[in-house]
Amino acid sequence: MAVFTAVSLDDLSQWIKQFPLGEVRALEGISSGIDNSNFFLTTERGDYVLTLFENLRVEQLPFYVQLMRHLAERGIPVPAPVPTHAGELVVTLHGKPAIIVSRLSGASQLAPGPEHCAEVGRMLARMHLAARDFPLAQPNLRGLDWISATAPTVMPFLSAPEAVLLRAEVAFQQDFAASATYAALARGPVHADLFRNNVMFEGERLTGCFDFYFAGVDTWLFDVAVTVNDWCVDLASGVLDAARVRALLDAYHAARPFTPAESVAWLPLLRAGALRFWLSRLYDLHCPRAAELLTPHDPTHFERILRARIEHGAPELPT
Structure with a gap:
């Protein structure tokens, strides 16, 4: 993710001693994304990822960290949190909550074919089922409540057609969320951000998924929809690849x-x-935060996707 908080090897020389990882050998900032400060971390014991949380409160972190541990213990290929000698998973670095997790092997598949998408779909279903007995609960913090509160903030920056679309879609989603169909949908912990750059492959074999820091309890179908909207689209047009x-x-x-109910x-x-x-x-573009490494994503990509779904629909779910 973007590096909002700089960290050096000297900063880690004493801090790392609370973990059973030996001395730090290398540290490299990860520039993609815009929410946390992430670093590739190499120690005497191997390769890891260090994350400093820029927005999440300390009381929110147990959900994310324990969810990763829960899934890893059930055979889902996700980063495993590394505890300190005292058994703590979250500690403080530069005044920010921080965590170290195992680093997955492989590389992101940015030009997926049907074989990659099948692997992702299979893993996502296994993840949902594995988390059914997860004891902690937290709502999706980028769900409809956040959407309803945030839309007015960006509205002054939009063109007239964009503003019309945003108002209409927020109203549509508010109405649908109040429906009996929505109330009947299966729910549980969801990843909520399973994009191509958050999944690792070796060839056609999926080796893991990461970045659970938008996870929360929501409908499983929303998680599937977010995934399909990234893995199965033509990037230029936003149209789905059947x-x-x-x-x-x-x-x-x-x-x-x-x-x-999910079919409806x-x-x-x-x-x-x-x-x-x-x-x-839109919010990240028009209301940015300072960061050492920051590349905001283009909002028009998902505007195209939204318009394409409204105009062209989508293939039906299997039954």
């Missing part, structure tokens, strides 16, 4: 079958996923 959509949904459905809610939640990321990118 072969990739089918591969991802069929693989997910084989592990965790979709319900009748599918298109509204694809729109909800597009709205969430369009709005967050």
Whole structure:
């Protein structure tokens, strides 16, 4: 993620001693993303990722950290948090909560085919099922409440057509969230940000997924919709690629079958996923925070996706 808080090897020389990792050998800032300060960390014991949390409160962190531990213990390929000698998972560095997790092998697949999408769909269903007995609860902090509160903040920066679209879609999502169909949807902990750059592959084999710091309890279908909106689109137009959509949904459905209510809610939640990321990118662009390494994402990408879902719909869920 973007480096908001600079960290040096000297900063870590004493701090790292509270972990069973030996001495620090190398440290490199990770420039992609815009929410936390992340670093590749190499120690005597191996390769890890160090994260400093820039926005999340200390009381929110147990949900994310314990969810990763819970999933890792159940065989889901996610980063495993490294405890200190005292058993703590979250500690302070430069006044910020910090965590060290294992580093996954492989590389992001930025030009996925149907075979990659099937792997992602299968893993996502396994993740949802593995988290059913997770004891902690926290709402999706970028859900409808956040959308409703944030939309007025960005409205002054928008063109007239953008403002019309944003107002209409927020109203649509508020109405749908009050419906009986929405109330019937299965819920549980979700990743909520399973983009291509958050999943690792070696060839066609998925080796892991990471960046759980937007996770929360929401509908499982919203998580599927966010994933499809990234993995299965033509980047230039935002239009869905039918072969990739089918591969991802069929693989997910084989592990965790979709319900009748989810079939009805599918298109509204694809729109909800597009709205969430369009709005967050608008906010990051127009209300930026200072960072040492910061590359805001283009909001128009998810505006195109939202318009494409409204105009063209989407392939149906498997039944």
